[in-house]
Amino acid sequence: MNPGSRRLLSGLLLLCTLLLAGCDEAEADLFIDLGLDWAREKGLIRCQDPDADPDGCAEEPTPALYQWIAGEGADQFTEGTLLEGFGDLAGELIKPDLDEGAEDVLDTAKTAKDIVEADALAEEGFAEGDPEKIKEAIAMRENDWSYDELLGAVYLAGGDATAASDAQNQAEDKIADYLAATLASEGLQQGDEKAYAACRAAYFNLYDHREAALLAQIDAKLDADPPQDAGPLIGQLDLVRKEISDLENNVPGNPCQGYTPAAGEN
Amino acid sequence: MNGQTGAKSRAGCLRILGVFGCLGILAAACIVVAAILLLRPSEMETRFSGAQDLAASRDFEQLFIDLGIEGVESIVVPSRGAGGDVLIIKMDESKGFANLGGQGFDGVLNALAGRIEQGGYDIDYISLAYHGPDGALLFTMTTDQEAVAAYTAGEVSRRAFMGDVVLDPEGLLEMIEDLDQELQP
Numbered sequence: 506m507n508p509g510s511r512r513l514l515s516g517l518l519l520l521c522t523l524l525l526a527g528c529d530e531a532e533a534d535l536f537i538d539l540g541l542d543w544a545r546e547k548g549l550i551r552c553q554d555p556d557a558d559p560d561g562c563a564e565e566p567t568p569a570l571y572q573w574i575a576g577e578g579a580d581q582f583t584e585g586t587l588l589e590g591f592g593d594l595a596g597e598l599i600k601p602d603l604d605e606g607a608e609d610v611l612d613t614a615k616t617a618k619d620i621v622e623a624d625a626l627a628e629e630g631f632a633e634g635d636p637e638k639i640k641e642a643i644a645m646r647e648n649d650w651s652y653d654e655l656l657g658a659v660y661l662a663g664g665d666a667t668a669a670s671d672a673q674n675q676a677e678d679k680i681a682d683y684l685a686a687t688l689a690s691e692g693l694q695q696g697d698e699k700a701y702a703a704c705r706a707a708y709f710n711l712y713d714h715r716e717a718a719l720l721a722q723i724d725a726k727l728d729a730d731p732p733q734d735a736g737p738l739i740g741q742l743d744l745v746r747k748e749i750s751d752l753e754n755n756v757p758g759n760p761c762q763g764y765t766p767a768a769g770e771n
Numbered sequence: 772m773n774g775q776t777g778a779k780s781r782a783g784c785l786r787i788l789g790v791f792g793c794l795g796i797l798a799a800a801c802i803v804v805a806a807i808l809l810l811r812p813s814e815m816e817t818r819f820s821g822a823q824d825l826a827a828s829r830d831f832e833q834l835f836i837d838l839g840i841e842g843v844e845s846i847v848v849p850s851r852g853a854g855g856d857v858l859i860i861k862m863d864e865s866k867g868f869a870n871l872g873g874q875g876f877d878g879v880l881n882a883l884a885g886r887i888e889q890g891g892y893d894i895d896y897i898s899l900a901y902h903g904p905d906g907a908l909l910f911t912m913t914t915d916q917e918a919v920a921a922y923t924a925g926e927v928s929r930r931a932f933m934g935d936v937v938l939d940p941e942g943l944l945e946m947i948e949d950l951d952q953e954l955q956p
Contacts, residue, residue, distance in 0.1 A: 546934025612815040614913035614937040617898035651822035690852030
């Protein structure tokens, strides 16, 4: 491979690797090798001699590499200015034409990144007791009820029981919508075994998030110096644990009661 | 005569106004439809729009602890409706991630594939999110579970496996750009 493209690709992966604190040389080489394999398979670099053995040949960048880096300006791009093109890549994923047939993976990559970013924001807001940051996360992923549960626990820890209740209601509305959409997409109805299982999974998920959020806020209150009153949070924790128990035992009044197969047959 | 000319002129104006009005309405409708199409969530955004499965996420986190790898968080987001879940692995230096604990790339992938099989998880996609020392997201790598399974089973080479990986280096590129600007005389 010629020095420009080697520098470009190695630089990218080397930086990833060097950032791994305590990373040894073998692991650094491994990440670079992974990057080069990736670039070869994407058609970004190739053997100078097309007939040569791909595992040991001298390599060169392909027009696709320039296209990937420079986008529309590929024609004006020279190897000497490759690094300057990094900025143009910011905010972009691999061009779909380099990755035919991988649209679903590409779409998942974007979604996963959104999840990671929204989660980081929500976690930060939760740790700092900042509802606004959690609301920003909710705006990024408006159907993710776990953020509403974090918001509810933060409000309750701050003494605002009304806002906490509103946030929990929002979470419950979202789970009801999610469940309805899930059942509709699979053609399931109340009374189906699968519908009942889906309902239980959804509500266990909701209550898991509520319990975890409350426990974290209770710990923070009790670990404070001096320890603070965690009474309202503990009261809510007792309530959610009762909800979990009712769901486990299918006690009348639990949110999935109407989905039980027996109820469907009646 | 003047009255007739005036009436014709008004009718002409009304026709022109009518034509422009229709064109305006048509253009507005096109803009609305385009906006709806552009703002519509993607298929995967909808599919993975719900909250993570905490129990599954903790199970995968435990796997990394068992492997001696610190600073790794997992997020398993179930699929809404048909299809498998997405597993996101966050390697975060700001939370203590330092290296792969001597497991190497293949060791970690094999362990992951084993846990997916043993746990009976229905994972369709695996995404790795790498965070730097300040917690900023540097890059993500995403692939589908079939590619991981084929690689760990020895059916495809590492090079072919990497061909199925989608790399998003946005954070890293921004950092390089910042460094580049700092180094400018």
